Amino acid sequence: MEAPNPAVPWDRDELTVGDLAARSGVSVSALHFYERKGLIASRRTSGNQRRYRRETLRRVAFVRVSQRVGIPLADIGAALDTLPGDRTPTAKDWRRISQAWHDDLDARIEQLSRLRDHLTDCIGCGCLSLRRCALTNPHDELAEAGPGPRTLLVDGLEPDGA
């Protein structure tokens, strides 16, 4: 049993979407979604079913790890696009694209730490006064993405009876 059978319609090195879901822990619908977004790819059987290369497992793992780091799917896709298309990515390839996330994490940790320290100041002085508090004043840009809701304008506020 389990002898290599060249007649099976798909190499047992290929995974069905259900296999991939079970082994990656990602739902089938999410895998379809990732594929629509170009994060993973499949070939189709004669019956139009997806077959994934084993390598895809690693890609999905990378996607999930990256999401935990807080990277949006679009950026993850861009990183995956820098992997070589002509050969299976090596450990070195993965190391390279992971390094970007590491740097990103460093930066975000530092921003959050600064934010926390400012918050401590503000708690200390009890202010939350728009004019004085650095927190309301995002001169250091943080989270300035998306359809922005205007910048905070902050002057002329102090005589706040409340």
Next chain:
Amino acid sequence: MEAPNPAVPWDRDELTVGDLAARSGVSVSALHFYERKGLIASRRTSGNQRRYRRETLRRVAFVRVSQRVGIPLADIGAALDTLPGDRTPTAKDWRRISQAWHDDLDARIEQLSRLRDHLTDCIGCGCLSLRRCALTNPHDELAEAGPGPRTLLVDGLEPDGA
């Protein structure tokens, strides 16, 4: 000029939505939105226009600061709901509810730091192997909110030719 005029239709301690927008830096549409969500409140003039108490400025400032910290509006609203309804909140009140964000930031910074260090491990070993890598294995729960995409299940993966 500027003598206290008791006949003006609204106390100059009240702000129109435009005033509040200008002074807080938040758009009018966002203020409407915050009001629908119960984060701020207004009285209405006879002509159905909003008038905000000056105190509202501080609430809006708190909302924006909290958003920078990464707190969702619903949680901000819940925090604001713990402020006294019968009197104007004091500096001590603001300090109290800000403290929660500080603790939250601390926790998130620590989680991100752990994540970064795990990532360093994984970069070091080049693995991203689902079985070995702690990153893919969110036993320490992080970002497990929302309609969750199942937990990662991770065993039986190693013989990955890719």
Next chain:
DNA sequence: CTTTAACCTGAACCAAAGTTGAGGTCAATT
């Protein structure tokens, strides 16, 4: 008194990251 700026409501729309459901096909087992 008229004009204009600011205000009102409600509905529709945006992105992200999927989920859910309907209606239909494929494949493996009995």
Next chain:
DNA sequence: AATTGACCTCAACTTTGGTTCAGGTTAAAG
């Protein structure tokens, strides 16, 4: 051959934090 479970597509729906638009009212200034 029939059944069952896994698969397919497409469309609609979810949440968060708003923005934009249409159509109509109010208020302040000239």
